[in-house]
Amino acid sequence: MKKGRWFWGSFALIGAAILLGSQLDWFTYSYSPWTLIFTLFLAATFITSLVSLWISGIVFSLAALSIVYASALGIAHISIWMIILIAILVNIGLSLIFHPWIAKHHRKRMMNYHHGAHYFEENIHSRHFNAHTNEDTDTALYFVDKVTSSTRYLHNKQLEQVTFEVSLGDLKAYFDDVVPAQSDLVVNLNVSMGQAELFIPKDWQVSNELEYTMGTVNVPDSVISDVEGITVHLRGQVSFGQVNVHYI
Numbered sequence: 001m002k003k004g005r006w007f008w009g010s011f012a013l014i015g016a017a018i019l020l021g022s023q024l025d026w027f028t029y030s031y032s033p034w035t036l037i038f039t040l041f042l043a044a045t046f047i048t049s050l051v052s053l054w055i056s057g058i059v060f061s062l063a064a065l066s067i068v069y070a071s072a073l074g075i076a077h078i079s080i081w082m083i084i085l086i087a088i089l090v091n092i093g094l095s096l097i098f099h100p101w102i103a104k105h106h107r108k109r110m111m112n113y114h115h116g117a118h119y120f121e122e123n124i125h126s127r128h129f130n131a132h133t134n135e136d137t138d139t140a141l142y143f144v145d146k147v148t149s150s151t152r153y154l155h156n157k158q159l160e161q162v163t164f165e166v167s168l169g170d171l172k173a174y175f176d177d178v179v180p181a182q183s184d185l186v187v188n189l190n191v192s193m194g195q196a197e198l199f200i201p202k203d204w205q206v207s208n209e210l211e212y213t214m215g216t217v218n219v220p221d222s223v224i225s226d227v228e229g230i231t232v233h234l235r236g237q238v239s240f241g242q243v244n245v246h247y248i
Contacts, residue, residue: 012040014040015036015037015040018036019033019036035068038064038068039065039068042061042064042065042068043061043065045057045061045239046058046061046062046065048239049061054167054192055091055094055095055098056091056095056146056167056168056192056193057167057192059087059090059091059094060087060091062087063083063084063086063087066083067080067083095146138156138159139156139158139159139160139161139181140159140160140161140162140163141154141156141159141161141162141163142162142163142165143162143163143164143165143171144165145164145165145166145167145169145171145194146165146166146167146168146169148169148170149169149170149171150169150170150171150172151171151172151173151174152171152172152173152174153174153177154173154174154175154177154178155177155178156178156179157178157179158179158180158181159178159179159180159181159185160180160181160182160185160186161185161186161187161188162185162186162187162188163187163188163189163190163236164187164188164189164190164191164196165190166189166190166191166192166194166195166196166241167192167193167194168192168193168194169194169195170194170195170196170197171191171194171195171196171197172197172199173196173197173198173199174199174248175198175199175200175201175204175232176199176200176201176248180230183229183230183231184230184231184233185204185230185231185232185233186232186233186235187232187233187234187235188235188236189210189234189235189236189237189238189243190236190237191215191236191237191238191239191241191242191243192239192240192241193239193240193241194241194242195241195242195243195244196241196242196243196244197244197246198243198244198245198246199246199248200232200245200246200247200248201230201247201248202247202248203229203230204229204230204231204232204247205229205230205231205232206219206231206232206234206245207231207232207233207234208234209233209234209235210234210235210236210237210238210243211236211237211238212237212238212239215237215238215239215240215241215242215243216238216242216243217234217238217242217243217244217245218242218243218244218245219234219245220245220246220247
């Protein structure tokens, strides 16, 4: 979270320096201030996507930059919709080609992050309804949903943490049949251009510790106040996405 603030704060300062320099005639910047802001945001998105190996973020940030600077790149004769179509096809192609390697990378990262029992499942480029796919004895779960709509029913009896990676998709996760191993349950959410719906038992508490980048998180007040009950810690980042918590 601290690194994220430094990263985005640095890009904001760079934008301010460019605008100030252009106004003081230190150098010439021929584009509008809004174009600069949009460019800095897309550049930051590209860098973060590249670091996290998020192919959709890489492809579509580059596509958006090509639209903004179409004249300078000599591609003004190509329509916006054609660029978007090309980006979609490139995204699908690269995702399918590099899917095994990226999945292995994320699996290794999560296994290093947590040394207990681990479950990994990835669903990519499909519409998926999953009633029961994880093992009830797993203490840590990891799900990846890209360009998909998924419903997850969790049945684990000693769950310590669960991670959801949602990119350009919709996720519904039900926790009503979960028994946490301790009084604290960690739910890591990384939602990019997607939506996550969490259905939590009404006697649990929810601690919103998420970081937002043009995203929204809706957590209703707990129906039952029980300081000694289960506390769900929501952690991770929401970028151009939405997270909704529902008590059931």
